[in-house]
Amino acid sequence: MITLHGFAASNYYNLVKHVLLHKQLPFKEHLVYGGSEELLAISPAGKVPAITTANGLNISESSVICDFIEESYPQTPLYPEDxxxxxxxxxxxxxxxxxxxxxxxxxxxxxxxxxxxxxxxxxxxxxxxxxxxxxxxxxxxxxxxxxxxxxxxxxxxxxxxxxxxxxxxxxxxxxxxxxxxxxxxxxxxxxxQLAIAQSIEADRQSNMAEFMQKVKAQIQAANTK
Ligand SMILES: N[C@@H](CCC(=O)N[C@@H](CS)C(=O)NCC(=O)O)C(=O)O
Missing domain, CATH: 1.20.1050.10 (Glutathione S-transferase Yfyf (Class Pi); Chain A, domain 2)
Structure with a gap:
């Protein structure tokens, strides 16, 4: 099963999540924020999102992840044949x-x-x-x-x-x-109005307060260095 790493306040994370939901693929969400060693171990540039594939491969960069998902799971195609x-x-x-x-x-x-x-x-x-x-x-x-x-x-x-x-x-x-x-x-x-977009928006709103706390903590840490 695919694991999607990142946080719901991220629009990049949400676009990959929308692709997975659209294709009705089973996946797990792993909550991880930018600036963490945990994320760097999965995503070399420290960017959200990243995925771990069913075969254990870590992939980052949203458009690359989108292409990987399409090529690996061509059902419900999201690119034209031509x-x-x-x-x-x-x-x-x-x-x-x-x-x-x-x-x-x-x-x-x-x-x-x-x-x-x-x-x-x-x-x-x-x-x-x-x-x-x-x-x-x-x-x-x-x-x-x-x-x-x-x-x-x-x-x-x-x-x-x-x-x-x-x-x-x-x-x-x-x-x-x-x-x-x-x-x-x-x-x-x-x-x-799409049901998937609405459920992703609800998850985004639920994550906003925690995400903003993380951002504030990072700014404070940087200012006290
Ligand atoms: N080029 C990346 C950009 C992803 C990106 O900028 N993600 C933001 C979250 S929305 C992030 O990880 N920011 C943390 C940072 O830049 O350190 C992609 O397409 O996935």
Missing amino acids: AGERAVVRQIMKMAELYFELPSRRFIPYVFSGAEVPETTKAEVRQVLTRGVTALGSVCKFSPWIAGEQFTMADIYVYYVNTIVSAFGSSQLDWDVLAQVPGMKEWNESMS
Whole structure:
């Protein structure tokens, strides 16, 4: 059986969990936070999520885990059969990671430490997000799913990326980023209604207080060094 390592407040953790639930694969959850030796032993970069496969192999990096799950458990496929269509799905995922997720994450250290975000950082993030808006606006179809008629890995991936983009877009940039991509808000709303998304959201909320305590403890430890 697969073990999923990490914590439910993580959007990356949640996207992998959504894939496992969508494919109805049995898995165990192992609660482990960033910055721990325990996590480093499983995930070489100390990042959440990681999985341990049924054969005992540890794998990290969300998109790599998604591909491993799809290749090992092809039932209820999440990628199209056609190589070109698969590339389009992966292109959407990569664009969401590079131009939506990663720039939005630049706010996290400031938000957690309570520091003011410099205007230069805000401008840089806005510039990369603008690239993402243009790119995703051009490749996403929302008819009804993000890459077209088939529900794919990109639907799951981008939905969890968007949790970060909308939270920080509104709180730090006063900008409704998702509204800039025609059709994205409506699609995002349909994704949020899925039973799997709702159960993952409930788990996320249950984990938030403990996760924030861990973050505060890490900041205090770093400040007293
Ligand atoms: N590239 C990684 C990023 C994962 C990531 O940034 N996870 C966060 C939690 S949402 C994390 O582990 N943060 C702890 C840290 O950066 O030390 C992936 O795609 O899985």
